[in-house]
Each structure stands twice: as C-alpha cells, then as structure tokens.
Amino acid sequence: MKKAVSIFSSLALMAGVLAGCGPDKDTTEPKTNEKNTTTTENGMPPKPEKLVVWEDVKRGVALEPAIKAFEQKYGIKVEYKEVEMATKQRDQLRLDGPAGTGPDVITVPHDQIGQLVTEGLIREITVDQSVLDTFTESSLKAETYNGKLYGLPKAVETPVFIYNKKLMDKAPATMDELYQFSKEFTKGDKYGFLALWDNFYFAHGIIAGMGGYVFKDNNGTLDPKDIGLNNDGAVQGTEYIQKWYKELFPKGIIGENGGSTMDGLFNEGKVASVMNGPWAFQGMRDAGIDIGVAPMPTLPNGEHVKTFMGVKGWHVSAFSKNPEWATKLIEFLTNEENAKKRFELTREIPPVKSLINDPLIANDEGAKAVAVQSQYAVPMPNIPEMAEVWGPMATALQLVANQKTEPKKALDEAVKTIKTNIETNHPSK
C-alpha cells in the first residue's frame, strides 16, 4: 500500500513539473520564427547573401542569364532549382516553407493564387506603377486576388489551333469549315480534328464562346454564388461538343489518359489538326511534324472561342526573409530584356506590352497565334472556389462525350454539385 502511495506521489510530482513547464514557454518561445525581424528603414533593407528561386522543370535555361545579370547588378547570389510547377511547387512550399528550407520566389499557374493566399503561402507585393505599366492588363488581373497584387506575370498560355501542314493547307477560319474538312478527312485511324473537350480546361472555350461563364465577373471581382455553367449558352456549347464526339471523335481520347493518346496520334501524323496549348509545340516538332499554328476558328454563332488563359507568374513566398529583395528579383526577371530572352530560349510568351509587336514574336507563328488568341481568352478564375468546378464539370463533359446524358441535364447536375461543394467546403466569407 505504502509502495503504491509513494509511486503515485512521485508520478504526481513529475506530472506537476511537466505541467509547470508547458505554459511557461509562451513568453520564452518566440525563437521559432524570425519572419518579422526585417524592418524596412527608408528604402531597401540590407542585402541578403542569397535568394532561392524555384523554376518550372526544363525552364532553368531561361533563368540562368537573368540571374547572372541580377547577381552582377546587385551582388546578391541567386540559386535556382527546378520543381514541377502544376502541383509540386505548391505542395512542397507547404512543407518546406514553414520548415525554413523553402525558396524566396516560386512560380505557379495563376489559378492557384487564391488558394495560396488563403493558406498564407505567398505574400502581397508592391511595385512601382511604372513596372506595372509594362504588362498587359489581363495578365495583371490574373495575378490580382481580392484587389491585391500577388505576383508578376512571366508567361501566358492559352490553347490554340495546331495543324499538320502536310495534311491541312491552311487553318480554317470557322469551326463549320473545320467540321466539313473533318467529315471528309476522318477515316479509319485518320482524324481531321481532335480536342480534349471532356476536359473543362479545353471545353471552356466552346462553352464560354456560346455564352456560358464560370463565375460572374463583377468589375474584377468574381462572384462564386453566380455560376453560369448551365445557362442557355453553356447548354448550346455543350451540345456542340457532343456533336463532335458523336460524329467524329474516337472514344479513346476520353478520360484520364486521353491527352497522351491524342498527342501520340498527332505525332504519328494521323491527325490533321488539334486544339492544344503552346507547351505541345516542341514535342510535335521533335516528332518531325511540320506544324502550323493559328488562333481557334470562330464558332457557328460567329463568336471567338473564349479559351481559358493561364498566366504563369513569379511570386514571393510568405516565408521569405527578404521579401523586398525577392520582389526586386521578380521585377528584374520580368523586365523587357529578360522576358525577351526567355521567349528566345523557351518560347514562353511574355505578357509584356512592348514585346507583343516585337518582330521576334510577331514573326513567330506560334507565339503570334497565342498572342492573338489571348485577346479573346478569359483568365482562369483564381479564387479557391474554382477547385470545386473542375471535377463536376469533367464528369458532366465526360457523360456528354460518351453520349450517356443530355447536355442540359448533365450541366444542371454539375452546377448543383458545384454549388453544394462550395457551400460545404468554402463557408461564405
């Protein structure tokens, strides 16, 4: 009995000691994060030793000359690492950022901005108006969320019309012409035109061109409560999509692996034309195809195909200890000279006003087509609610493509799901 008592008392004593040490630390703890130590005293804070940049894979070539120039000009070392842009930069920043091993500057597609800001992973930047004036308006809009600027655009992309010059003399002006051509050309494993319209990214062009929209744009603010994906225009667009699948597209390009299948067919010279983004050019040329590029043909209603525009931007990590210098760096990376060099090396099209009419871009068929198509394009919504749109829309489009459901019904259901998802996962702000 006594034994038990003494063991208990000693345990209790220990517990007491521990309890004492817990709250104790509230005051002694602020060693965990030294984010707020850099204070600006008129002008720039002291120069850091180095800045770290994450660049997309295979794009480092374009960064190298720019950072070399930056190092020379400012005497700050810049290191870069290639990290896949679509998901890995975000996912790794989530982990590496708080761990203190993250970069100062990252690059992500602009549609992730809302999410990154909500999670507190990137920070607002302030740059001079003179810098802002160099970029196209739509690209800056894409980098803005809730009225604040979160990055500078480095490249824009939007799907365009790509054709095999051996199989098609020149790009058709209208989708009707393309339809006629395709009717005659498609036979066996030859296809006149292919597009991944079961993927909302590509289908949006048709749907929006016919009058649909994702979120109502009220002077720059997107309203996640007003969804226009089952209005009359959207239904007409989806019916048009269904027609192509019914009459001309093979089933094998539907679904998860459709993209690679389509690329494969095109690269083997079995497809006369496709709708695809500028990222596909190089692979096609590598495969020995002589490609021509043009803006998308106009829709039967006379409207342009309102493709989604994606803006890839440079952003300052919220974990950066030198946000001012990081901002300086991205200003430098996106200035006219470096943007031009980037275009020469990677063929990424910079949304820099002075370059759009530069002979370098104007004489490049692909770049010009993208630049022209961009004028009709709509920036992808960058609010976090957009995450709820892709899945249900893909479902609806797939059902339509497979001829399983009527467009109207599929879209109604998709919009219903999107709305429920938004209500559940994004409590109104």
Added chain:
Amino acid sequence: MNMKRQKMIRLTLSYAVILAMTIIIVYPLLWVVGSSFNPGQSLSGSKMIPDHATVAHYKELFDTSKSDYLIWYANSLKISTLTMIFSVILVSLTAYSFSRYRFVGRQNGLITFLVLQMIPNFAALIAIYVLGLLTKLIDTHLGLILVYVGGAIPMNTWLMKGYLDTIPKELDESARIDGAGHLRIFFQIIMPLAKPIIAVIALFTFIAPFGDFILASVLLRSKEKFTLAVGLYDLVAKQFGNEFTTFAAGSVLIALPIAVLFLSFQKYFVSGLTAGGTKG
C-alpha cells in the same frame, strides 16, 4: 484402357489451361518489351512487333547527359539493398523473440503487428515529412530506408514467426543444455534453418522500394536522389506529352533484375512462404 483415356483427357485439359494462362501472363509483358523498341513516343502507335525496331529509348535512358536514369537506378539499388539488409536483421530479431520467448506483452505485440499493416496511412505523409525534418533526414536516402524498414517489420515478422514456429523447439533446448547462449542458438542453430524464409523476406523487402513512388516523392527532393519509381512515374504522369515508350524501356530494365532475382529464389520461396503461411 478407360483409365488411360481419362488421364489423357485430364492432362490435355490441364495443358490447355496452362497454355491459356501463359498467354495471358506473357502477352502484356511481351507487349511492354515490344513497345520499348517502338520508334514513337506514344502508346497508341506502339506495336508488339515494331515495324522499325529501335533501341533509341534505351540509348536515351543510358545517356547521362539527357536522363538521370542511371543515377536513379543506382539509387534504387542502393536503397533496396540497404532496406533489405536492415529489414532482414530487424525482422529476424523480432520474429525470433516472438517465436521462442514467452514474455509480457507478446500477445498484444503480435496483434498490434497485425493491425498496423491494415491501416492506410497516406494521410500521414505530412507527419513523416515533419519527422524527417526534425531528424534532418529529409532528402536523404537514410531517411527513406528507415521508413521502408519500419514499414516492412509488421507483415514480415508475421511471416517469419510462422516459419520459425515450425522449427522444433527441441533443437534449441538441447543446445541450451549443451551450454549454448541465446545469441549462439539464434545465430548458429535457428538462422541457418530459417534460410528459406530469410530468402523470402529479403526478396520482399528488396522489391518493395522499387514499387513505391509516394513515400519517395515526399521524402526525396533533389532530382539526383530520386529512385527509379519516382523518376519513371514522372515520365508517364505528365498529363500532356508523356513518354510511354521510354517508360516501357525503363520498366523493362527494372523488371528484368527483379524477375531474375525472383526466379532464382524460387525454390526457397515455395518452402519458405508455405511454412510461414500455413502456421502464421
């Protein structure tokens, strides 16, 4: 006469089934080999017997200036080998204790081992990441190896314990009477008899890292530290412009050594697994 005819029918049917299965098994495998020699990049253009066979994809993989494949291969071999060695040691120790000693917590331990292998834990990747961070094992092969070894313990301990249970206890008892210590009994009597199951476990733990691309991609950050699975998965996971035929070539080169290993271990395999399986 009738008996003989019956036998004939039975054997013919059996061979027919075996032939059918062989085709089903070998066809996809041959097809992978075939497409790895196809010129294009895509799946759709691939043929089992290519018109213009090429070793270009293999060349590409082995060209160190263009691809990190060889580095990944070396990484994978290193990680797999070390995982195998550590796992075999730890599993043998644990399984031996569970099989031969009756100690407090034994039964609960065994049940825990059983339960642990059933819980899906990829929601916990972030936890493993932070653990790696605290121990400075992020982006190191050691960290990854430790995770693999830890993960291999429950299932393999069960297998091995089952096998050890079939080795008569009289053996260790007589050795003990002769004055052999714990370690001696373990190393000189039990382990040699457990060769088949050790072979099986070595094989399992060697192969497991080759198939994992989830843990490895969370823990490894630099490209030059990737394993084959991570690197190869990247080749096909790209939604646009994936390189299927190169992937096929890469896969053939992974599957080859593993298959050879498997087949050379086969005789242990049947005896090792069975005893473990039947009792465990």
Added chain:
Amino acid sequence: METSMYRSSHRKIALCLSIVPGLGQLYNRQYVKGAFFLILAISYYIVFADLLDIGLWGIVTLGEVIGRDHSIFLLVEGILAVIILVFGLGVYAFNLYDAYKNGQQRDLGLNISSLREQYHVLIDSGFPYLMISPGFILLVFVVVFPIIFVVLLAFTNYDLYHSPPAKLVDWVGFQNFIDLVKLDLWRKTFVNVLAWTIVWTFGATTLQIALGIFLAIIVNQKDLKGKAIIRTIFILPWAVPAFVSILIFSGMFNESFGVINKTILASLGIDPIDWMTDPFWTKVALILIQSWLGFPFIFAMTTGVLQAIPDELYEAAIVDGATAWQKFTKITLPLVLYAVAPILITQYTFNFNNFNIIYLFNGGGPAVSGQNAGATDILISWIYRLTMTSAQYSKAAAITLLLSLVVVSVALWQFRKTKSFKEEDMM
C-alpha cells in the same frame, strides 16, 4: 504481514531517492548502475527538454500566435514529445522498480548481485525485449506515429480555411464526424462508394485466390511435365512492379487504341468494349487486372501446401473409392484453405485499401452523374480525391479513422476464428 520479514527499510529509502534517477542505486551501492541512470537522465533532459517543452505545449494549444506557430508542425512535435515522454517514463519506472527491488534484497539481508550477475539476469529475462527493441522503436516512429497523427487530425478543423501559416488549427472534438453524418454531400456519395468498395474487395480478392489455388492444383498433378518452367512463368506477374503493370494495362485497355479492343477482340470478331467509359466494364477490367496481379502469391503458397500434403491421404481415399472431385473437396481444398487462411485475410484488407490500381488505371473514372466520386472510386481513392480537390484534410482523416476501425475489427474478428489464434501455444 510480509513487512515483518524486513529488517530495515532500505527499499523505501532507495525508492524515494530514485526519484532522482540513479540515487537509489547509488544508495544501494551499485555505483556503476547508479551513475548510468544518472547520466541517462541528465542527457535525456538535455537532449529532449526543448522538444518536450514545445511539443507538449503545442499539442495542447496547437499554437497561439498566427505566423509564429505552425499548428500542424506543432501537432507533429507534440506527438513526438508524447512518445519520447512515454519512453522516458518507462525507463524512469524501471529505475524506481530497480531501486526498490535491490533495497528489498538488502532489507531481507540478501547480497545484492554484482553487476556481472545483474547483466546475466538482464540478458536472460530481458533478452526478448532486447531483441525486439530496435525494431520496435523504429516501428513506433515510422508506423505508429503517423497513425496517431491521422487519429488526432480527425479531431481538428484543418482545411483550406484553417491552414497554417495564415490561420491556426484548432481542436474541434467530434465535429468532423457529426458533419460526415449530417451533410448530404458527404453522405450521398458514401453509400455508393462503399457498395462498390465491398464488391471490389470481395470480387477481386476471391477471384485471385480462386485462380491461384486452381492453377496450383493443376500444376501440381503428378504426371504433369515441365512443372519448374510453368511455375516460373506463373510467378512472373509478381516480379514486375505493380505500378508498371497497371499503367501498361491502362494503355492496353484504351478503347480506341489499346491492343485489347484493336487487336485481340477484333481478331475474335467481337465489337470493341467500353473498358474506360462504361462503369460496368471498367469494374470488370479492374477485377481482371487485380487477379492477374494477385494470383501468383496465392499460387506460390498453395503450391507449397500441396507439396506438404502426404500422399497417403489420397491413397486412402482412392482405396475408399473416392472420385477426383471428392478428393478435391474433401481433402485438398480444406487443407489448403485451413493452412493459408490468415494470409488470405490480409489479401482482402490489402485490396480494400488498394489505392494504386484504382488511381493509376482510370483515376477512379468513368464519371457518374449525381455523385462526387467516379464509378470505380473505392473509399480510399475517394478520400484522396476529397483531400486533393477540396483540401478537407481533417474530414479525410476522420473518414480514414472510421474506415480503419471497420477494417481492423472485421479482420481481427476473422483472425480469431482461424486456427493460429486458437492454438494456445501460437499466441
């Protein structure tokens, strides 16, 4: 009563002194051991004080200042701190016990054993613990620790709008579980997904087991030639990493361009089948592929069991006039099933959680109208979808927790029925 046997109270003094680890041992004149405990305690304190400090505070509060405190990292550190604390307390308890025990020896007037003798006692009684501990410690950190993390996460509000560093995460008790039942969105899909998960688990696993056993029996026939080669071939699917095979199959099943529709079915004069776009056929394809992937394991094991069945059994059966079918159902099958039952159960649980095949084959597709998951999404891949698209981390953890409870309890219940748990000696 027993106290009367003691001649002194060294045991109590030693116990009390050992509140500071090692002092009791020193008092018992076991200097080496005492010093060892003392040093151990001091170094434990030096090494872990910070982690324990921050961790224990962190796991309770999940951070207090936005920006400075990262709730999730604190949660992880907290779990680690608790684990380390438990280890520490274990050693501490042993230290107390040891001091008391040796004090008692002195009280009874017995000689305290020397270090060497102690060492032998330790080795003898502690040998199994000693052998298990390296594996055990690794297991705790690599496997148990992440599981604890998921369990705790299920009781927080970690999602997109409660994400560090912008926000702190808080403990919310059972809120996630309540939401799971209450909200239509979650409940509606759940039933459909669960139904297919069950069909999938039983369909795919049973087929692979049946195929494995069937082939093993065929190959094991005495008068069959070429056993070695046949067995080699039949084990091949196992030798190729599963993710490679699945991706290959996904290519082969492509509706317009895959070999299956284009070459095989075409040459048999069968119309192309909607392998990827029709839910029914996608499910069929998945089950077939899983059988292909999974049967070799069963095949190898069954082959072993068959070789171990004594011939006399069959001879006796023949004498009794048994038919081949009777031999199979009365002797072979029961023996095989009896022998491999525990492994079979793990096969079922494996497929229940078989994320890779679902994800890699068709991403859970094809799409189905009116639900939040694809037609072939099983619970685990659906959880993944939820986490990835909606960033509902804590909800996903809650579902994982519920799932695990179900799987584990069903499996344990099944295990208890198999023989290995019944044999006294086995456990």
